[in-house]
Structures are given as C-alpha cells and as structure tokens.
Amino acid sequence: MMMKIRSYLTQRRLFLFLLTLTTGWIVLALIAPLLAPHDPLATNFAKVLQPSSPEYPLGTDQLGRCVLSRLLYGARTSLLLTFMMIGIVFSLGVAVGVVAGFLRGLVDTVLMRLCDTLMAFPGLIFAIAVVGMLGPGLFNTVVALSVVWWAKYARMARSLVISLQQKEFVTAAAFSGARKIQIISRTILPNMLPPLIVMAMMDVGGMMLSISGLSFLGLGAQPPDPEWGAMLNEGRRYLQTAPWLLIYPGLAIFSTVIIFNLLGDSLRDVLDPTKNTA
Helix, strand or coil, rough: CCHHHHHHHHHHHHHHHHHHHHHHHHHHHHHHHHHCCCCCCCHHHCCCCCCCCCCCCEECCCCCEHHHHHHHHHHHHHHHHHHHHHHHHHHHHHHHHHHHHHHHHHHHHHHHHHHHHHHCCHHHHCCCCCCCHHHHCCHHHHHHHHHHHHHHHHHHHHHHHHHHCCHHHHHHHHHHHCHHHHHHHHHHHHHHHHHHHHCCCCCHHHHHHHHHHHHHHCCCCCCCCHHHHHHHHHHHHHHCCHHHHHHHHHHHHHHHHHHHHHHHHHHHHHHHHHHHCC
C-alpha cells in the first residue's frame, strides 16, 4: 500500500512539473509582445545573418529580423493553431461519437464508415491534398488537419458510449426516469471525458508537428508571418552560413512536442483509477 501511495505521489509531482513547463510556454506565447526585443516583421538589411549579440540574443535572419522576437511570436501562432485544432476535432469527434454510439443502427453505420474512409488515408497526405484545393494559409491548414483528425475522436467516443451504456449506474439512471439527453450529459459524458482529454493532450505534439510540417512545405503560414515551421523552411538555405536559423526553431518545436507528449503520458497515469489509491 505504501509503495502504491509513493508511486502515485511521484506521478503527481511529475505531472505538476510538466504542467508548469507547459504553462510557461503558454505564458511566453501570450506575453510575447512584452518580451520580444524587436518587431518580428521589421527588416534591417544592414544586420543580415548576424550571430548572437546583446542587441539580438539569438541573431538575425536573412532579412535582418530578430530571431528571438520571431520565435516568441511564432510560439503564439503555433500554440494558438494547435489548441484551436484540438478544440475543433475534440468537439466534432465527441459529438459524432456520442450520436453514433447512442443511436446505433443506420446512423452509427453511416458515421463510422465515414470515419473509416477518412482514417484510411495517410493524415498528412490527405491534409496536403485539402490545403492544395483550398489554397495555402493558416486557416486552411487548420481546416485541412481538422478534417483528418476528428475521426479518431469519434471512434473513441463511440466505443466509450457503448461501453458505458452497459454500466449499472447508466441503467439505474434510465430506470429512474431520466431523459436521454440527461443520461448523456449527466452520466455518460462526465465518465468518458477523462480518457478523451488524455488522448487530446497526447495529440498536441503530433498536431503541432503537422502544422509545422505544412508550414515548412509552404502550405501553412505565409511570409512574413512568424511560425516555427515556416522559419525552418526559410533557414534551410543557410544551414552552413547561419545554422542558428534552423537550430532555434527546431529546438522550440522539439522541446514543445516532448513536453506535451510527456504531459499527456503523465496525465494518463494520474487519471488511471487503478493507480489512484485515494
């Protein structure tokens, strides 16, 4: 028993530490205008490709723009787009999954076949095709990736609804005279949200990589907007002469993805009822 308690407390400490790191990134993104030493869009051709200096802590790019300022503003773009996409796919997927799992029959069959069709295509390839039809841009990138990602949430939500319908507390709620909408909102949804939240948290890193990947290919953020994937694309031509143009955006993407992946894994351990000894 004591070993289980210690293990649970250790998991909580790790979760709080990772949550602090995540909050730190979000705060940095929100207060970017206060921290950025220069205008991220301001060019200065007299200071092109300068290394780190007191005036430009992370150097300048090929147009003389401050790399640190662009990284901070790029965090706002990358994180905002990622959380926007999480909100879209989570809401749409859960709504479709609940409808399919609760109504069953023809509705369930049609919705799940649609999910199967979307999940049959490689996600990034399908998103590239959608962006190709809609045109490059951040909004179209979010739309394209949302079209791909919501299906897995619908599948998961449907499975949870079907599993929870067989539980005694749901049956008791039905026998007590509760309406279907009350059973869904008060009984099923609260019990199915934890695993879906963990799934969403663990998808943050993958979604950020997808957004950065499309921007790297020139289909997402368009110049001169600061975005980490677009900064990698702009800096790849200067790998030998100005490697910091690739190193700093790459480290930003890497660290953020790792932190969110670890946070999702830690959240899953904390929410696991078999490890909760309370």
